[in-house]
Amino acid sequence: MQDVNITDTTEKHSEVQFSSSSPNPSGPPATTTKSIRFWLLFSSLCLAAFCCNLEATVLTTVIPLIVRDLHVKDQYIWVNASYAIAAAVIQPLCGQVSNIFGRRMPMLLALALFTFGSGICGGASSTAMLIAGRTFQGLGAGSMMMLMEVITCDILPLRERSKYLGFMLAFASVGVTAGPTIGGALASRSTWRWAFYVCVPPGGSCFLLAVAFLRLKSPREPTWKAALLRVDVLGNVIFIASTSSMLLGLIMGGQLYHWSSWRIVVPIVLGALGWFLFAFHQASPYCKEPTIPPRLFSNRTAVTGFALVFLSCMLLEWIVYFLPYYFQTVRGSSALRSGVQSLPFNCFLVPVAAINGQLLFKFGQYKPLHWAGFGFVALAAGLFSTMDSNTSTVKWVFWQFFASCGIGSLVMSTLPAIQSSLPESDVATSTGVHAFLRNFGFAWGFTIPSLVFNNRVRAGINTVEDPEVRAIIASGDAYSQANSPLFASLTVKAKEQTIRLYTVSLRSLWYAALAFSLLGFILVFLEKRIKLRESLQTQFGLDEKKDSEKETKG
Template sequence: MFVFILADDGKIFYVKYFERRDADFMNHETNQVGESPIRNKRWLIMTAVFIATFMTSVEVTIVTTALPSIISELHGLAFQSWIMSAYLLTTAITTPIYGKLADMMGRRNIFQWGVIVFTLGSLLSGLSPSILLLIISRALQGIGAGAVMPLTFTIIADNFSFKERANVLAFNNTAWGLSALVGPLIGGFLVDRLSWHWVFFVNVPLGIGVMLLVWFGYHEKVRLRKQLTIDWWGIVWLAVCLVGLLLAIQVLDRQPFLAVGLLLIAVISLWLLVRQERRFENPLLSPKMFHSATFSIQIITATVLSGVLIGYQVYFPIWLQSLYRVSATTAGLVVTSSSIMWLIASFLVGTLIAKYVPKWIAIVLIVVMLLGYVELVFAGSSFPVWAFYVIAMINGTGMGIVISMNTVLSQHLVPAGMVGSATSILTLGRSLGQTVMAGVYGAILNLVIRLNLHGGISFSQVNNVISSAHSQSVANSALVDPIVLTALHAVFTCVVVILVIVLLINWLDPNKKVIN
């Protein structure tokens, strides 16, 4: 089957030829008519993508386990938040930049560059003798991850048809689920038996393996334009906007006036970015992608639901540990149950989008998730423990379907020359959704707790209750527990509000047909 994609001036700029022969599937791509076709080994590509997805996603869970040892050895308590923030910040800034470069220069080279930088950052992180060098090395890791994370989805889109893509993405999601399950175990083992340095060193052989697989299995021929124009001002304004936003979230609960100033800088930079992208001939974030209301809704939905995701991942365990006095391991199984259902449900996406209109799939599942959170807003101290697992499993099912659908559709609804940019925007949205809402939830929790302190109860006493260590008896628990419960109600009220907003946004989706 031949697929011709026409540019605005009527010239053919992208040709794909698909031929299925027994179990093998050969993908031939050319950037100009008349070039020789290129044969890719899809099993090698998928192995590389699977390992790369695992490598970048396990980075968060495995490092979290090692944080106490890192802080203790490097005397970095004052800067401990930056060990994670530096990685997330540079990942967020570089993600859309790499997406655009991948559309202009080819996926393979940018992906290889990202893997090399990530692997080098991992090696330097493990060798870091001080907290400052560790933070710098983590920022370098994030620069590499900014290329690897979105391009795994883009490479899948290039090598698999629309009908196959949902199942392939579901398979690749197992790497993410595996990292969530084994990351803490691997991190704990490495720290206990070796040292914290090895939580970074473990990525080095994985990175080398990915580089070799891509080198031998993934080939493409890209003819660069004679004049490769880069949207430097777009990059600058995007970076200033994201840095301002993420730094504002970091200081929101401690320095609110500074946070407001940083948010103002972020808003002004966003306005300058939009103006730049409308005027520039080859923009970093093309406004043409957002001409499709359905595409825009996929991005918004994935962003908001990622914010909901971080809500139950963080605050379900806090609720169970602080009010029900269960162990950290038992509370952590809530998140595990959600991850398992996410993986299972994502395999249903291909069948669902082939039969039903996307907006109705999203609306039904969001309503079901919403009902669970409404229960939490009114839940008392006798609310059963098993109900948290049920709500988490429902969330995992709903998000596994909806966010996977958002990914597939966002790639399908743009021209082939913009698939990399579209994927990077969705990946950026998911990262921002989690990062921003984590800060918002934390600010709400702390604010409500401070407003409800009474009876001689101090903030430090409430902090001790929320701690996962219950080796010592909690004094005045009859007074402290209602304060914590009220704060958690406020957090999940926020979740309900944003779910209602995203429900209304999906209701406004003008598309009323099955997309194929």
Template sequence: MATEASLKKQDNVPTTSSSSISIPHHDSKQKYELDGEDTVCNEKPDVASPSDADVDVDPAAPPPMFYKPPPRQFFQIMTALALGVFLASLDQIIVSTSIPAITKEYNSLNDISWLGTAYMMTSTALQPLYGKVSDIFGRKSVMLFANFMFLIGSAISGWATSMAMLIIGRAVAGIGAGGLMAMVFIILSDMLDMRERGKYMGGLGAIFSLSSVIGPLMGGAFTDHVTWRWSFWINLPLGAISVVFIWFNLDLPTPKGSFSDKIKRIDFYGSILLLITVTMILLALSWGGSKYPWNSATIIGLLCAGIVSAVIFILVEWKIPAEPIIPVHLFKVRNIWSTYGSLFFGGGAFFGILFYIPIYFQVIKQESATVGGLETVPFVFGIVITSISSGIWILKKGTYVLFPAMGNFLVITGSALCLLFVEGTPRVATIFILLVCGLGIGLTLQPSTLAVQAACKPKYMATVTAMVQFMRSLGSVFGIAIVGSVFNNKLESTLHDRFPGDESILRVTQDYGYIMNYGELERSTIYATFVRALHFAFYCCVAFSSLALVSSFFIQHKELKTNANQAGKKVELPVEMV
């Protein structure tokens, strides 16, 4: 039985928990139903649930939907969240420039692809699970768990004595990174109302994009001047700051119940099936066209196993668990499927541009990896501008529905303009084109999150928010695999056609410096071949962003809920908390 003190504390509880039950307000006289007028996600009609009950609410003092801590406390929490986004996205790509040194130390060239694959698999596959688990165990506990797993994985990687140990460390770090990316936006959504959170999501999105660019630069600097191990050790002090700030400042309510009862609520069947599905598909996409041919039995078998597992997962989530990690009925909501489709295809376009623009500068412009990375600054600058400005617009006007379509249209334009890249393209043109691409990407970040949050009941907020990160990550994996396959196939086939008697010509695809061993006329032919292959990669980006644009046309505007505009309305109270 809740005490009077605990009931007073519940007056300030944000309504973002996973399931709702009737909680009496001790001064209330008037009854309100749980289903709000502006919520569209409904439970299965044939299943009785606690949310069917009425709840007593005092219209003069309704419980707030969102709880923003005092300024100093809020600043430290935001610092911790920003560090979480920065480290998780940085660790995804920082190791790329350290690969030659790692290969030399461990003499394990055949296993080097696992450094990225192990991290990518665990971080992507577990993101949806974090949303539901945070509803069961509370935001603070799950955020601290993700931080600790990330730090443990970073420590194992930094002090690894073998390639196997390094790969294990990367997989453990990925477990934590997936939680960091999901929980950062869930916690932010608990603290801020929907209009105010847009500008903060824009800032976090800008940090994510910035870390994607400076990651290779930092990895290269550590490898050249100290040791590649600092690519992982750098996470420890920064991650420790995040842990401390979360530990002492994050004070969101924790759901009641014993540990054993909470464990029983976890959808283990769905979690295992999702992990198997994502692992099979990601392995096929990572290995296809590089380690194995796309038509090999290994790749076809992995894809078939992944598809079968995905079908079983959907059936299980639809019929079996009481609290599925991905409620299938949510996908009946227009804003859910349209936004996730836009995020999936947009993620493919984003990472397609991010990964292949540096090749243009390093090969065609003959710049170093460091300078080539700096050339992408206009791309990041564009993301920062529109991420923050769109967040401010949402705060002031409360509208967001046009931003995903506008952003995807700009990405289409920028990707098409990338087809103008040739050996003699002036720098001012490359700056303008990359700026256009970045402006478009920035417009699609936080409005997409708000679109799904505004369309659903508060109890689904954590689930749909975690799925935002999952769909974008999954789309980026598909995008990199497809764009990479198209680029590599076009490059290799054209080089073979133009240099039929040269058995070593494909060496230029791995070692760009090897191009200088050829004469001026041959170098010109090689550069033209790279440009042509890059154009095919950008064709893929145009296709991805076009599909994202079509999906974004179906996004509808829903009122952004705030404490002010929800006062006195029908509200959905959270589970009883302590």
């Protein structure tokens, strides 16, 4: 294999040049035959992707039921925030650990945590127990999704990655698609607890498949002590503590306490100071092996790519959670029916993402996909803001298709864009930062629209004349009232006023999504057009040697 030569990213050289043996660099690269070991490993990764994404969306239609059953009230935001925070903060540490100890053991641990957390959530008897279970789930799922991408990058050259990541995303999208429907069906026929129990059997199956087939090459330190000394313990402690502190303050602000409260100001300030301290530590000579090396941000294409993945994943979560909520409140649909009505977005997402993965594989151009992605999401958000109780089925189906076209163009193309401007040795660290920002975006994708929605409800509370309804909504229960007995018991006039208030509040929510989409569209101009590598040179990859030894002995 030929070496990768990355030139200095200056104004004179607008591209990163790579040596390649391909006679036609502008066309699709030649593909090689994949071994049985490759397909067995890749199949286990796809199953793991299905499990993670099923659990990520299975709650979208049942959160109001959980809130009422466990008397969570305005604490409902922690059910999802604990999952998202845990999944986000673990990413950089997981990337560094996988570089030191290899990919196998971290992946097995992640699968075990995810399955264990699913069981705890299903048996939760209190809000604290549910949040603890969601935290375990988040730690496992966040590590799994990050490691799946790292392993895929280890065994495929950059130009081919989008193609196979597209296949993996198809399985993940099936989980996303099935999540709301499965959650609604289980809640309607049994109990919301099965929304968590349903992930235990597939999680266990993934663990067994990983034990059997996840055998990869990895450089080894001579002793465990030498390996442990490479871990940036201080840096990870600072990063996890400061990130958790900042997220806690931002999530509680305007929800549990006023923004001026010391309970909000102190965590945010401590989190910001912690990030500055973390950045200083990573760049200092005292940090021998940084968790997030400063060189990852040495060029504008990588920096812009990191920003785009945050925005795209925030918008994805935004749509996944608040489309079903629109149907449950404004349209009066049941949990199951709202999941079915949201299927167009999830179903279209699978083929659109796969098609865009193939386009990136064939043409090697990611900037057009980024522009198209944010353009379509902006269009969809603008159209969603016009939805009310009389919007026709044809309209909201097509509008969901536009949203799928946008998100599907983005989810497959951000990681290759980032890695195109970085050497192959930074695969794990860049994927770790990419995965962190993805999950950081997921956290904001529920938190920001929730803040916008609740603040808008409070601002318009006087438009509802019924004092009982005003008292319930003003106490922070506005979100949990979807499909509640309150809606069913309202008089015609009170129900019309309440639905109008929800419609206006959701409209503000989609306006905010439109603004973030346009920001992403503008940022794409900062990226450089860089050729994607067609060769692979890495210390990691499939351990075909062990397979050959087994066959020889057999």
